[in-house]
Amino acid sequence: xxxxxxxxxxxxxxxxxxxxxxxxxxxxxxxxxxxxxxxxxxxxxxxxxxxxxxxxxxxxxxxxxxxxxxxxxxxxxxxxxxxxxxxxxxxxxxxxxxxxxxxxxxxxxxxxxxxxxxxxxxxxxxxxxxxxxxxxxxxxxxxxxxxxxxxxxxxxxxxxxxxxxxxxxxxxxxxxxxxxxxxxxxxxxxxxxxxxxxxxxxxxxxxxxxxxxxxxxxxxxxxxxxxxxxxxxxxxxxxxxxxxxxxxxxxxxxxxxxxxxxxxxxxxxxxxxxxxxxxxxxxxxxxxxxxxxx
Amino acid sequence: xxxxxxxxxxxxxxxxxxxxxxxxxxxxxxxxxxxxxxxxxxxxxxxxxxxxxxxxxxxxxxxxxxxxxxxxxxxxxxxxxxxxxxxxxxxxxxxxxxxxxxxxxxxxxxxxxxxxxxxxxxxxxxxxxxxxxxxxxxxxxxxxxxxxxxxxxxxxxxxxxxxxxxxxxxxxxxxxxxxxxxxxxxxxxxxxxxxxxxxxxxxxxxxxxxxxxxxxxxxxxxxxxxxxxxxxxxxxxxxxxxxxxxxxxxxxxxxxxxxxxxxxxxxxxxxxxxxxxxxxxxxxxxxxxxxxxxxxxxxxxxxxxxxxxxxxxxxxxxxxxxxxxxxxxxxxxx
Numbered sequence: 001x002x003x004x005x006x007x008x009x010x011x012x013x014x015x016x017x018x019x020x021x022x023x024x025x026x027x028x029x030x031x032x033x034x035x036x037x038x039x040x041x042x043x044x045x046x047x048x049x050x051x052x053x054x055x056x057x058x059x060x061x062x063x064x065x066x067x068x069x070x071x072x073x074x075x076x077x078x079x080x081x082x083x084x085x086x087x088x089x090x091x092x093x094x095x096x097x098x099x100x101x102x103x104x105x106x107x108x109x110x111x112x113x114x115x116x117x118x119x120x121x122x123x124x125x126x127x128x129x130x131x132x133x134x135x136x137x138x139x140x141x142x143x144x145x146x147x148x149x150x151x152x153x154x155x156x157x158x159x160x161x162x163x164x165x166x167x168x169x170x171x172x173x174x175x176x177x178x179x180x181x182x183x184x185x186x187x188x189x190x191x192x193x194x195x196x197x198x199x200x201x202x203x204x205x206x207x208x209x210x211x212x213x214x215x216x217x218x219x220x221x222x223x224x225x226x227x228x229x230x231x232x233x234x235x236x237x238x239x240x241x242x243x244x245x246x247x248x249x250x251x252x253x254x255x256x257x258x259x260x261x262x263x264x265x266x267x268x269x270x271x272x273x274x275x276x277x278x279x280x281x282x283x284x285x286x287x288x289x290x291x292x293x294x
Numbered sequence: 295x296x297x298x299x300x301x302x303x304x305x306x307x308x309x310x311x312x313x314x315x316x317x318x319x320x321x322x323x324x325x326x327x328x329x330x331x332x333x334x335x336x337x338x339x340x341x342x343x344x345x346x347x348x349x350x351x352x353x354x355x356x357x358x359x360x361x362x363x364x365x366x367x368x369x370x371x372x373x374x375x376x377x378x379x380x381x382x383x384x385x386x387x388x389x390x391x392x393x394x395x396x397x398x399x400x401x402x403x404x405x406x407x408x409x410x411x412x413x414x415x416x417x418x419x420x421x422x423x424x425x426x427x428x429x430x431x432x433x434x435x436x437x438x439x440x441x442x443x444x445x446x447x448x449x450x451x452x453x454x455x456x457x458x459x460x461x462x463x464x465x466x467x468x469x470x471x472x473x474x475x476x477x478x479x480x481x482x483x484x485x486x487x488x489x490x491x492x493x494x495x496x497x498x499x500x501x502x503x504x505x506x507x508x509x510x511x512x513x514x515x516x517x518x519x520x521x522x523x524x525x526x527x528x529x530x531x532x533x534x535x536x537x538x539x540x541x542x543x544x545x546x547x548x549x550x551x552x553x554x555x556x557x558x559x560x561x562x563x564x565x566x567x568x569x570x571x572x573x574x575x576x577x578x579x580x581x582x583x584x585x586x587x588x589x590x591x592x593x594x595x596x597x598x599x600x601x602x603x604x605x606x607x608x609x610x611x612x613x614x615x616x617x618x619x620x621x622x623x624x625x626x627x628x
């Protein structure tokens with residue numbers, strides 16, 4: 001029983017981090033129909049920012065991380081501007097090329113060996129609740145994840161810019177005709193995505209402190225898969241999809257027998273295929289869309 | 295006369311591939327490898343084009359067919375004793391199999407095609423991003439299984455001592471043969487029907503086209519061609535690991551296709567050769583590139599950055615690809 005609970009808590013924590021990443025991807029996709037592969041490099045950049053400011057006071061380090069991630073995200077917004085009329089395939093491959101480029105830059109600047117992030121090491125200490133031993137970072141991940149997801153949802157539901165974003169996500173043409181400035185809305189989506197990514201970075205570096213050029217890429221791939229499995233068309237389903245894939249990966253890691261653990265990816269992605277076949281437009285969406293185009 | 299003009303659209307890609315093959319064989323030994331590698335990359339990209347270009351559906355999964363083709367061709371041309379010392383748990387059937395170069399290439403094509411058919415049967419019901427992610431899942435699973443199941447291959451170790459039979463003749467003829475097959479398919483009834491269905495799915499279905507069946511056919515054909523290309527690759531490199539036929543290759547080949555222009559065979563060939571060419575040039579420049587009057591040396595490590603910048607710029611400013619997705623028709627003057 002304790003074991004089950006322990007596994008569940010860890011799985012929820014990992015799921016929360018993936019949900020933050022997934023929501024960022026979903027926000028940008030919503031207003032721009034763009035799947036941003038380079039979202040992972042926001043996390044990589046944030047992690048390097050933390051690593052390079054290790055010696056500075058915590059608050060300065062955190063603020064640098066957020067500033068760097070937001071700046072990079074705004075740069076991506078500008079870079080992607082010519083893509084707004086491109087086909088989905090070109091969009092997808094271009095964001096991959098940007099991701100490839102940023103990883104190459106990181107490799108050139110910081111080398112392949114990796115750097116250590118030492119932010120908030122005290123969060124790695126464990127706290128005992130009854131028979132459970134839970135690390136602080138697990139609890140903080142769940143709390144911060146829940147808070148940020150809630151805050152973003154509130155922002156979308158209650159503010160003017162949130163309304164405009166929802167309108168654009170539903171139908172860009174009509175929203176523009178009604179006076180929504182597409183550029184403003186897209187820029188805002190990139191900033192929000194950056195804030196979520198930077199928060200995920202801080203939480204993640206506590207658990208995985210070694211930052212390499214492919215740090216964020218490795219995280220964004222499953223998150224992206226989760227987004228599509230959950231359902232891209234709505235932010236809630238995309239976020240839930242991200243949560244689900246993190247949760248499932250953590251649970252599978254515990255449930256699989258020791259000698260079968262190397263096949264974790266096979267099990268996880270077989271599940272992905274099965275879910276996609278059963279519900280092509282998303283696990284957490286209501287309708288089955290007919291032929292859609294990529 | 296019109297048929298002749300249409301057939302001549304195959305001429306440009308074939309001539310370009312042949313040119314690369316002939317030019318390359320006159321260069322120095324180290325550069326020769328780059329030329330042959332470019333031809334094999336072009337073969338992979340053409341295979342990718344057969345499905346993506348005609349169906350309009352993105353597939354990240356084709357490199358898994360390249361992978362199984364490469365390991366099939368590699369494992370059947372390495373001596374049995376060597377295979378068993380590398381991987382003692384190998385199935386006797388695989389350990390005992392030993393065939394010649396040509397048979398191994400055909401085997402690679404067969405394995406790739408059958409695998410694509412099995413995988414495609416459920417997956418081709420999907421479209422859009424769901425299809426993209428599902429094929430990506432196939433890539434991850436294929437890699438995970440190849441890397442960890444030592445009864446079917448060397449696992450995480452390197453499969454080495456594969457005969458290096460992909461010389462200029464094999465690379466050039468292989469690439470041209472695949473281009474010709476791709477062209478024949480695209481001009482055939484099946485290719486036209488699939489293209490029509492990607493232009494307007496609803497209208498195609500209204501005209502009685504079974505999109506699922508057409509996509510599956512294209513998927514299996516391009517899987518077979520990708521498997522064949524994998525065979526060429528392993529016979530070029532002489533050794534292979536599962537990581538060489540995984541994410542990096544999948545994304546680079548997809549980028550090559552889009553950079554050239556997804557909708558045409560000409561685009562596939564141009565994109566693959568151009569990106570390979572830029573990459574080789576930068577590779578050479580890192581060790582000093584003699585320009586006759588001056589020597590250009592690029593600092594080590596900047597190759598990937600430059601390559602990334604070039605790819606991103608082309609994609610951003612020529613979103614339909616360099617060729618705009620059109621074929622070229624060569625005409626006699628006058």
